[in-house]
Amino acid sequence: MISNSEKDFIVDGCRENCRQDGRTRNEIRSYMTISGSNPSIESNDDDSSEQHHPPLVLSNGSARVFLATGETHVLVSVKAELMTPAMSHPDCGALDIHVDYMHNPQGMTNSKKDDSMAPTIASLLLPHLVDPKQLCVVPHHFVWKLHLDVMVLASNGGSLLDACSLGIQAALRNTVLPQLTPEAAPDGGRPILQIDADLQNAVPIPGSEHAPIISTVSLLKPNAGSGSATPILILDATQQEEACAVSQVHVVLDRSNQNQKEPLICAIHKAGGGALPFSLLQDVTSFVLEANGGAAKVCSGSGHEHLLQETFLLQ
Amino acid sequence: MMQLVIPGQVIASSSIEGGGESKDENSFLRGHGTYVERVESEERLIASVCGTVQRMNKLITVIPFCESRYAGNVGDLVVGRVTSVATSQWTISLVSQQRDARLPLSGVHLPGGAQRVRTAQDQRDMRLFLQEGDLICAEVHKVQPSDGSLSLHTRSFRYSKLENGSLVQVPPSLIPRRKNHYMSMINNTLDVLWGTNGNIWIQRKLKELGGEEANNLADLQEQLRQEHASTPVLPDERQSIARLRNAIESLRLVHSMVTPEFAEEIYNRSVTFGLSPSQILLPQNVVSLTEICRQ
Numbered sequence: 001m002i003s004n005s006e007k008d009f010i011v012d013g014c015r016e017n018c019r020q021d022g023r024t025r026n027e028i029r030s031y032m033t034i035s036g037s038n039p040s041i042e043s044n045d046d047d048s049s050e051q052h053h054p055p056l057v058l059s060n061g062s063a064r065v066f067l068a069t070g071e072t073h074v075l076v077s078v079k080a081e082l083m084t085p086a087m088s089h090p091d092c093g094a095l096d097i098h099v100d101y102m103h104n105p106q107g108m109t110n111s112k113k114d115d116s117m118a119p120t121i122a123s124l125l126l127p128h129l130v131d132p133k134q135l136c137v138v139p140h141h142f143v144w145k146l147h148l149d150v151m152v153l154a155s156n157g158g159s160l161l162d163a164c165s166l167g168i169q170a171a172l173r174n175t176v177l178p179q180l181t182p183e184a185a186p187d188g189g190r191p192i193l194q195i196d197a198d199l200q201n202a203v204p205i206p207g208s209e210h211a212p213i214i215s216t217v218s219l220l221k222p223n224a225g226s227g228s229a230t231p232i233l234i235l236d237a238t239q240q241e242e243a244c245a246v247s248q249v250h251v252v253l254d255r256s257n258q259n260q261k262e263p264l265i266c267a268i269h270k271a272g273g274g275a276l277p278f279s280l281l282q283d284v285t286s287f288v289l290e291a292n293g294g295a296a297k298v299c300s301g302s303g304h305e306h307l308l309q310e311t312f313l314l315q
Numbered sequence: 316m317m318q319l320v321i322p323g324q325v326i327a328s329s330s331i332e333g334g335g336e337s338k339d340e341n342s343f344l345r346g347h348g349t350y351v352e353r354v355e356s357e358e359r360l361i362a363s364v365c366g367t368v369q370r371m372n373k374l375i376t377v378i379p380f381c382e383s384r385y386a387g388n389v390g391d392l393v394v395g396r397v398t399s400v401a402t403s404q405w406t407i408s409l410v411s412q413q414r415d416a417r418l419p420l421s422g423v424h425l426p427g428g429a430q431r432v433r434t435a436q437d438q439r440d441m442r443l444f445l446q447e448g449d450l451i452c453a454e455v456h457k458v459q460p461s462d463g464s465l466s467l468h469t470r471s472f473r474y475s476k477l478e479n480g481s482l483v484q485v486p487p488s489l490i491p492r493r494k495n496h497y498m499s500m501i502n503n504t505l506d507v508l509w510g511t512n513g514n515i516w517i518q519r520k521l522k523e524l525g526g527e528e529a530n531n532l533a534d535l536q537e538q539l540r541q542e543h544a545s546t547p548v549l550p551d552e553r554q555s556i557a558r559l560r561n562a563i564e565s566l567r568l569v570h571s572m573v574t575p576e577f578a579e580e581i582y583n584r585s586v587t588f589g590l591s592p593s594q595i596l597l598p599q600n601v602v603s604l605t606e607i608c609r610q
Contacts, residue, residue, distance in 0.1 A: 001396060003448040005478035005544065016550050020481055021564075022557035022592025030597055068598045069568060225547075 002243040010244050011220050014232045020240065026291035028236045029157075031072075031166055034064045035174040053174065054199070059149075061175025065167040071157030071239075076167035078175045079147040082193070085140065093135020093143040097122045099150045099164070121150070121164060121214075124252050124267050128212045129172060130205055138182045141190050146175075158239040161250060165214035172211045176202035210256035212266055215288050218245035219274070231280065233287045247272035249281075251288045262289050320362040326375055327360045346376030385410045385487035385512045387465040391455040392496040394477070394510030395467075397445050403438055405445055407453070407467060409512040410487060414464055418445075422456060422468035426537070450477040452508050452516065472536040473497060477508075478544040480518030481556050485567040487513035491574060498575050501555055501582060507575065515573070517559055518543070519552045554592060558582055561595040568601050571608040580607060 010020060017024050036053025056062040059077040066073040085092060099118040135144040148171070150164050157163075179196040196202075218237040222228055234241060242248070252267035265285055270276055276284075320326060326349065329341040345351050348364045362368075366379040378386065387393070387409075395407035398415055406415040420433050420441060445451060453467040453474050469475065496509045499520060508516040521539055548556070562581040566573045581604050585595050594600055 001398070001448045003396075003450055003478075006450070006482070009479055009481065009548070012547060013553055016553060018550060018553045018557060018592075020557060021561055021596065022554065024593075027593060032598070068601070069564060069596055 002240060006240070007244045008223050010241055011223055011232065012226070014220055014234050014241070015222060015226060019234070020238065023236075025233065026235045026287065028291070030068050031163060032066055032068060033166065033170045035170050036062060052176065055171075055174055055176075060146075060177060060202075061171050061173075063167050063170030063174055065163050065170065066154075067157050067163075069157070071154060072160060072163045073153035074160075074163045074167040075151040075153060076164070076171040077149045077151075078171050079149065080175070080177055081145045081147065082137070082142050083145045085136070085143040089132070091136040091139040091143070092132035093130075094132065094145045095126050095129060095148065096145065097126060097148045097150065099152065101152045101155070117161065117164070118150075120250070120269065120271070121161065121168075124214060124250060124269055125165060125168065125212060128252065128254060128266050129168070130208050130211070134206050134208075137180050137193070138191055142180075142182070142193060144177060156239055158237050158242045159216050161214050162216050162236060165212070165252075169211040169213055172205065172208040175208065176204050178202050207256070210254070212252050212254040212256075215251050215253055215292060217249045217251065217284050217288060218242060219247050219249070219276070219280075219284075220244055221246045221274075233284060235288070235291050245272065246274040247276060249276070249284050251285060253288070253292055263292055265289075318368040319366070320368055320377060321365050322363055324362050325359050326362055326368055326377070329358050330356055331358050342373060344374040346371075346374045348377030348379055349375060383410065383412075383486050383488075385413060386463065387416070387455045387458055387512070388492075389455050389458060391492070391511040392452060392508065393455060393467065393512045394450065394452050394482070394508055394514035394516050395512065397447055397449045397451065399447060400441050400445070403433070405441070407451065409465070409510075409514070414462075416455075416465035416467050418451070418453060418467045418469070422453075422466070422470060424470055424472075445476060450482060450516065451475065452477055452510065475536075475540060477516050477518070478540070479546075479548060480516055481560050483515045483517070483560050483563045485513045485515065485563065485573050487511065489513065489567065489570070489573045490515075491572055493574075500575060500579055501559065504552070505555060505559060507559070509573075509575065515563055517556050519548060519556070558585060558592040558595065561585075561592055562604075565595055565601040565605055566608060568596075569605045569609055571605060577608045581605065 013019050014025060019025070023029070036055050056077055058079070060080045061078040062076060064073070064075050083094070097118055099121065130146070135146070137143055148168055150167065152160065176199065179201050181194040182191040183194060184191050215235065216237070218234050218241060219231040220234065222230070222232055231246065237245060248271045250269040250271065251265055253263040254266045255263040268281070268285070327341065327343045329343060331353070343360050345360060348362060348366060349360050350363050352359045352361055360375055362377045364377055364379040366377045369376050369378055393409055395409045395416065397405050398408045399406045403420045405418045407418050408415050420437060423444065425431070425437070451469065451474070453469045454471070455465050456468040457466045459466070490509055490511055490513055492511060496511065498507050498509065499505070500507050504520055506518050506520050510516070521543055559578060559582055562578045562585065563573055565581060566577055571577065584604050590600060595604065
């Protein structure tokens with residue numbers, strides 16, 4: 001809940017390019033990513049992205065994404081399972097997504113439980129995450145099915161979908177699948193698989209390094225006194241700013257093509273009320289591309305986030 | 316002296332002689348956060364929560380140590396949000412997931428400061444005064460002895476609806492009680508309300524009251540508020556509000572006491588370091604800025 005006066009203050013601030021926390025309209029808060037289960041402090045070396053951190057138990061890959069201020073905290077785990085492919089697509093694997101909210105009795109409350117989030121992520125991200133053909137082991141008999149489990153630990157920071165997509169991207173990068181050697185069955189039936197249980201030999205999924213991310217633009221209606229009627233666009237809205245927004249546009253950005261400087265837009269979804277003129281959609285997409293044009297702003301492993309998280313938050 | 320106890324720890328014991336009233340000088344009265352256990356000829360008072368012991372003559376209570384709980388005291392300044400409007404009272408949320416406080420219609424000043432019994436017409440007009448979602452600052456008027464629920468009042472020109480500013484929330488335990496919770500900071504450019512329930516309100520400085528019109532203080536104050544609420548905040552003021560907000564936020568992140576002195580110190584340090592308001596919240600800056608507050 002938010003009062004009209006606070007709304008006016010926030011909207012005016014966005015118009016003047018100084019938001020409540022001092023950010024500009026297209027500035028993204030610093031999200032921290034920790035891949036795997038056990039973040040080691042020495043991960044602040046430059047080559048840390050190369051070495052592989054073991055995932056959580058019982059999962060093939062996992063990652064944690066949180067805001068430095070702790071208001072948003074998302075844990076993502078990827079579990080792989082062998083299954084028989086559908087008859088129509090004998091060489092395609094499958095992906096499945098599930099979103100869960102943690103019940104937290106202490107101060108950090110999950111303000112709103114959004115049941116529509118899992119279907120939204122599924123329709124926006126699933127077709128672009130991994131090439132299903134890469135998950136094929138033996139056509140017609142064995143393919144991998146990836147279960148993506150998103151656990152929302154704290155959701156007070158707003159822009160939850162963005163954080164979830166960052167988590168999914170990091171978890172897929174962290175995912176390794178065990179080596180399989182199929183042996184033809186003597187009678188020509190279903191082949192037998194030999195599984196290499198040693199995790200050292202497990203391999204990442206090809207093409208999973210550049211899973212797309214979601215970038216959400218919130219549209220604020222300017223106050224009556226300001227004279228202009230064009231909506232104000234802001235990126236990475238906080239919960240208070242989301243409360244003021246008329247509607248939100250989720251833009252899915254694909255960075256898999258290394259040759260291109262700008263990421264590709266592979267999906268757009270509008271949430272919330274209000275009509276969005278078609279001409280404005282152009283503004284929204286160029287706004288996102290402008291903000292995301294350079295390197296991804298997500299930092300990981302500078303050493304200090306552990307200090308904040310482990311020493312102060314979890315004491 | 317503060318005595319910290321954990322659940323199950325024996326705080327006091329007294330012997331029971333002959334079953335009657337204990338004449339023992341160690342006898343006690345059981346307060347909140349404790350329970351009594353009888354072992355042979357002895358009665359033991361044991362803590363049921365983790366917290367600090369408070370002794371009032373023979374009454375022994377344990378004040379629970381829980382950072383997200385707010386235990387109100389009479390006279391506290393609080394900043395809360397109106398959650399509902401009922402027939403003759405507003406309910407005010409002070410801390411999330413804790414019971415709401417009530418602000419009775421008789422606990423507010425009528426417009427113009429008229430002194431009279433509240434009528435049915437006043438009840439119908441309650442929403443014109445405060446509606447759902449509005450932020451107010453108020454004083455704790457009464458703590459209900461039976462369940463600890465609070466009733467508030469705003470019957471002073473200092474308390475009112477809050478408009479045109481920024482709210483920061485920190486755990487209530489991080490706000491120490493002090494003489495004055497209404498402060499002017501940063502070279503008298505900002506007014507800050509340090510609500511004891513953990514809500515901090517930052518707005519630009521209101522104009523000083525003129526002394527000669529003291530007989531009509533309520534009207535004058537009302538006029539000033541209206542003027543403040545309708546005047547847009549300048550970009551510079553917005554920057555310093557954001558900077559102070561982030562300074563308070565960084566204190567919360569390191570679980571340091573949130574006091575005006577610390578907040579102002581961090582504000583000034585961030586200016587000396589040449590950080591923009593949004594850069595204060597980067598982890599490495601939070602750690603270096605709050606160094607002085609963590610000793």
